[in-house]
Amino acid sequence: MKILGIESSCDETAASVVEDGYRILSNVVNSQIDIHKQYGGVVPEVAARSHIEVINPVINKALQDASLSWENIDGIAVTYAPGLVGSLLVGTLAARTISLIRNIKLYPVHHIEAHVYANFLVEIGDGIREMGNEKWEMPSRQPKFPILALIVSGGHTQLVYFRNHGDYEILGQTCDDAVGEAFDKVAKIIGLPYPGGPSISEAAKSGDPLAYKFPKAHMQNAYDFSFSGLKTAVLRAIQQEVGVDITFPSTGLAERLNDLQRNNFASSFQRVAVETLVDKTVDAFYRFNPKSVIIAGGVAANQELRRILKQRIPIDIEYAPINLCTDNATMVACLGYYYAQKMPSIDPLELEVYSSLSMNKTKWN
Ligand code: KG4
Ligand code: ZN
Numbered sequence: 001m002k003i004l005g006i007e008s009s010c011d012e013t014a015a016s017v018v019e020d021g022y023r024i025l026s027n028v029v030n031s032q033i034d035i036h037k038q039y040g041g042v043v044p045e046v047a048a049r050s051h052i053e054v055i056n057p058v059i060n061k062a063l064q065d066a067s068l069s070w071e072n073i074d075g076i077a078v079t080y081a082p083g084l085v086g087s088l089l090v091g092t093l094a095a096r097t098i099s100l101i102r103n104i105k106l107y108p109v110h111h112i113e114a115h116v117y118a119n120f121l122v123e124i125g126d127g128i129r130e131m132g133n134e135k136w137e138m139p140s141r142q143p144k145f146p147i148l149a150l151i152v153s154g155g156h157t158q159l160v161y162f163r164n165h166g167d168y169e170i171l172g173q174t175c176d177d178a179v180g181e182a183f184d185k186v187a188k189i190i191g192l193p194y195p196g197g198p199s200i201s202e203a204a205k206s207g208d209p210l211a212y213k214f215p216k217a218h219m220q221n222a223y224d225f226s227f228s229g230l231k232t233a234v235l236r237a238i239q240q241e242v243g244v245d246i247t248f249p250s251t252g253l254a255e256r257l258n259d260l261q262r263n264n265f266a267s268s269f270q271r272v273a274v275e276t277l278v279d280k281t282v283d284a285f286y287r288f289n290p291k292s293v294i295i296a297g298g299v300a301a302n303q304e305l306r307r308i309l310k311q312r313i314p315i316d317i318e319y320a321p322i323n324l325c326t327d328n329a330t331m332v333a334c335l336g337y338y339y340a341q342k343m344p345s346i347d348p349l350e351l352e353v354y355s356s357l358s359m360n361k362t363k364w365n
Contacts, residue, residue, distance in 0.1 A: 077336020
């Protein structure tokens, strides 16, 4: 069964074809990072306009790269929540139109749940998948249920326990900022480019993780997260370091930091952010005893997070290649395949988008 996935929830326009819920036939991602870099973050209206410009070419290329025509596509999966409304509208409208005029079944997919399914994409055999000029190291087998998933992206931070496809429980989530958002905001304060995750982890390599001490938030539910206090603690420490008071604007701080201070702040922030994620995942691991532990979402690309989690959990930690951790449509197509096994397709005229929607609302068992 071949599913075309379409993703446009934030600043990536993506389309992919996945076969039988595991084999990538194509993966096209048009990133808007260069456009949003100049503003230090995603501008919703600009994002939506850019999606409109490229959505059709991106979808056509996904078919072309897979050497398929519309007759070969058995279903379309599209992200309908959560995300930027204007951006979601572009992807869903494209999917609805194609579904209607080509008479192909349509499956709406939850973006955060889809991130988890990047881990179900495998390459049987040596695990190497050639994508254009690139060679990706893919897992050669899928995770086993029950699965503990740490889902960490620019918009979400959740620990989820999956008993099976569509049968899961959210153990905890962030009460304020998502961890990726904290990376992005701290990067902006210390003068590193957007997106903050990769630039902080690069700067952190040359910094001292113990140069500054930041607090970890203690939550009533041990599996919940909070990152806004950490971000404020970094801000206060920088103000102190450069000798200004707390009313001094955060936008004026970066130019007062030298490279050593910048790297030390990046490294000390990353240490506490990563330890917070790891501590809670380790607790949940020993309480729920899952067969697989996976990390999903853009922050799963963080090498320190992977390294420390591996050290502290006695089973293999599973994660996708970096290109599949950040937003893409293969994960959408992959989840669409499992929806298609259990759920009816949706009338293309009925599909709506939701800027915020809990994964709990999409449970399909
Ligand atoms: O999953 P994603 O591509 O989009 C959302 O659904 O939000 O995640 C984007 C987030 C951004 O906040 C970005 O800074 C973060 O993932 N990110 C990283 C790394 N690469 C991307 N965070 C930490 N370390 C990285 N290496
Ligand atoms: Zn995402």
